[in-house]
Ligand code: 13P
Ligand code: 13P
């Protein structure tokens with residue numbers, strides 16, 4: 001029997017402003033998921049948060065895009081929203097774009113990463129959850145994990161990785177997808193992946209046998225909503241060891257806090273800071289953007305763990321570097337490239353200001 005991991009996340013209210021989901025909201029989600037476990041919809045689950053986003057990490061035997069699993073997550077977020085409204089938390093129900101569930105949570109606001117596989121004798125899985133950034137934030141680290149031999153020694157020295165991986169990429173603007181194979185199409189792949197706000201990695205497969213290796217939530221909230229209501233704050237599932245990159249190879253690219261879109265008002269580039277869960281509290285200028293990494297062993301559809309992977313002093317220097325980059329970027333104030341480029345600002349509140357200025361312009365002779 002196959003195991004499915006579904007990670008479904010949403011921001012349904014936080015304190016104070018956009019910093020952190022309230023514990024009571026996670027407890028409410030726990031009630032709903034616990035019921036779903038009792039009735040056999042779920043086999044197991046773990047609830048965490050990265051900043052103001054609640055992440056429901058669920059295992060079951062129902063495959064991807066299962067209506068009951070998606071509805072369970074939807075109900076958890078709905079009930080948590082009611083509580084957030086009572087507590088007058090900030091942005092109560094922020095990521096829920098609909099009042100009613102219609103068979104699949106995709107398109108309703110929450111982000112969703114899923115994968116189904118036959119468990120190996122031992123199956124280490126790493127779940128990454130971000131806040132104050134967007135799905136393209138995973139492009140660079142996932143490329144380095146699965147295609148860069150200077151990151152992943154196994155691509156060179158381990159025969160089970162040596163043939164490389166296939167990348168499924170979504171064009172989130174045109175709603176198209178393409179599959180590219182590495183290493184042979186590496187330069188074409190990078191031509192797309194560098195455009196992090198448009199082309200995002202959805203899934204990665206091992207080339208030898210098509211086995212699923214990674215899955216990312218790619219929903220672009222503001223494109224769906226048609227106006228700015230916050231960032232998409234993505235999650236990713238990555239399998240490791242025995243035919244996949246080692247856990248240490250999976251974590252290694254996060255040691256360089258690369259620049260991602262998000263941060264204050266979802267409108268600024270800033271460094272992605274790898275933190276232990278207790279430090280997933282983006283405060284300075286609502287950031288800088290954060291990523292947490294939780295390591296599980298998946299055993300007979302149960303989640304053993306997690307271990308809080310960035311809770312390691314070896315990542316202290318990455319955090320110091322992220323703070324230095326944050327300081328430098330902040331000095332630019334409202335100027336690009338700290339502020340996002342104009343095409344990305346379309347999905348923020350800036351167009352309303354520009355509209356007001358339109359009448360002031362005259363033709364240049
Ligand atoms: P251990 O000897 O600690 O199991 O390490 C094995 C390994 O390959 C680490 O990358
Ligand atoms: P969130 O998407 O995390 O709610 O961020 C919204 C925002 O505008 C922060 O400044």
Ligand code: MG
Pocket residue numbers: 011014017018052091094230
């Ligand atoms: Mg928020």
Ligand code: MG
Pocket residue numbers: 011051052053131132231233
């Ligand atoms: Mg958020």
Ligand code: MG
Pocket residue numbers: 011230231232233
């Ligand atoms: Mg958000």
